[in-house]
Amino acid sequence: MSALAPPSQRPVKNPRHEYHDPVLVEKVVELLAPTPGRVICDGTLGGGGHSAALLAAGADVIGIDQDPAAIAFATRRLSEWPGKFRAIRGSFANAGELLDQLGVRILDGALLDLGVSSHQLDTPARGFSFQQDGPLDMRLDPDGPITAADLVNTMSGEQLERIFRDYGEENAARRIAVRLVRDRMVRPFETTLELAAAVESVVPRHGRTHPATRVFQALRIAVNRELEALEQGLEQFTLLLARGARFGVITFHSLEDRIVKAFFKQRCAEWLDRPEWPEPRPNPDFSLRLINPKPVEPDAAEQRANPRSRSAKLRVAERIG
Ligand SMILES: C[S@@+](CC[C@H](N)C(=O)[O-])C[C@H]1O[C@@H](n2cnc3c(N)ncnc32)[C@H](O)[C@@H]1O
Numbered sequence: 001m002s003a004l005a006p007p008s009q010r011p012v013k014n015p016r017h018e019y020h021d022p023v024l025v026e027k028v029v030e031l032l033a034p035t036p037g038r039v040i041c042d043g044t045l046g047g048g049g050h051s052a053a054l055l056a057a058g059a060d061v062i063g064i065d066q067d068p069a070a071i072a073f074a075t076r077r078l079s080e081w082p083g084k085f086r087a088i089r090g091s092f093a094n095a096g097e098l099l100d101q102l103g104v105r106i107l108d109g110a111l112l113d114l115g116v117s118s119h120q121l122d123t124p125a126r127g128f129s130f131q132q133d134g135p136l137d138m139r140l141d142p143d144g145p146i147t148a149a150d151l152v153n154t155m156s157g158e159q160l161e162r163i164f165r166d167y168g169e170e171n172a173a174r175r176i177a178v179r180l181v182r183d184r185m186v187r188p189f190e191t192t193l194e195l196a197a198a199v200e201s202v203v204p205r206h207g208r209t210h211p212a213t214r215v216f217q218a219l220r221i222a223v224n225r226e227l228e229a230l231e232q233g234l235e236q237f238t239l240l241l242a243r244g245a246r247f248g249v250i251t252f253h254s255l256e257d258r259i260v261k262a263f264f265k266q267r268c269a270e271w272l273d274r275p276e277w278p279e280p281r282p283n284p285d286f287s288l289r290l291i292n293p294k295p296v297e298p299d300a301a302e303q304r305a306n307p308r309s310r311s312a313k314l315r316v317a318e319r320i321g
Pocket of ligand 1 (some may be wrong): 015020021023043044045046047049050051064065066067070088090091092093113114115116117118140229
């Protein structure tokens with residue numbers, strides 16, 4: 001973000017890193033083996049931290065992000081690798097189409113580092129934060145069709161309850177939904193702090209986690225259709241990988257991790273078996289081999305240095321056949 005950006009568009013606190021502290025960088029480089037000449041797609045470019053490490057190891061990198069601010073920042077940051085780094089704006093759910101526009105039809109590696117960057121989280125104008133006031137937006141793509149305010153002010157109580165329960169695993173989903181529907185009849189929700197206060201009036205504060213954490217996560221997932229995009233992205237990248245190419249995915253909550261784990265498991269099974277079948281059958285989707293059966297997590301030092309890394313899990317698989 002430029003120094004001339006209005007105050008509400010400047011990140012309020014981000015003391016350790018200008019844009020975003022990438023997690024598990026050394027592990028990503030070790031497991032994706034980005035040797036010279038290999039073309040790796042960073043499907044969640046963000047501030048370009050992982051891309052920088054992959055470039056420094058010799059690979060060519062294509063960065064995808066749906067946020068133009070991320071594309072602009074990373075393009076500036078990675079300008080010291082002309083010809084080796086290219087960026088394209090869009091959703092990784094459409095990776096095949098986006099890469100095709102660059103004439104790239106096969107990859108030697110791919111990375112997804114899911115969720116939001118610290119810059120997005122700490123910029124009040126983006127509406128992700130329940131700590132600082134901003135418009136109730138939460139779009140990763142600022143041109144996206146739906147904001148969090150649209151959902152909170154127009155969905156039925158049942159729909160809101162389902163979102164909070166399914167995407168936030170929020171125990172008080174029903175009570176929060178009832179409260180929001182009641183409050184919005186007086187005045188529609190417009191800002192993040194209005195929403196955070198309404199949630200807090202239903203779920204009082206206990207411990208260090210803000211009571212609105214799960215509701216904010218749920219709305220962000222719904223606004224950006226994050227789980228659908230993840231499922232599509234996993235399919236797309238698996239199709240694009242050359243034999244022996246590696247695919248790393250970093251997740252930050254159990255819903256994402258469950259999807260990645262199930263996808264890799266399904267693609268890594270050579271045979272399928274069902275009780276109603278007389279014998280196992282070959283799996284037509286068999287296309288990956290797991291590199292790390294257990295997800296890699298940041299060590300204590302990284303978790304201390306970068307608290308947002310605490311929930312990170314890296315799973316890596318390799319294309320076969
Ligand atoms: C955790 S940050 C990535 C940080 C990055 N690895 C780095 O080192 O700076 C996640 C990024 O992915 C982007 N993103 C999330 N979902 C996306 C999607 N479906 N398509 C493209 N970009 C997406 C977000 O806009 C954000 O910039």
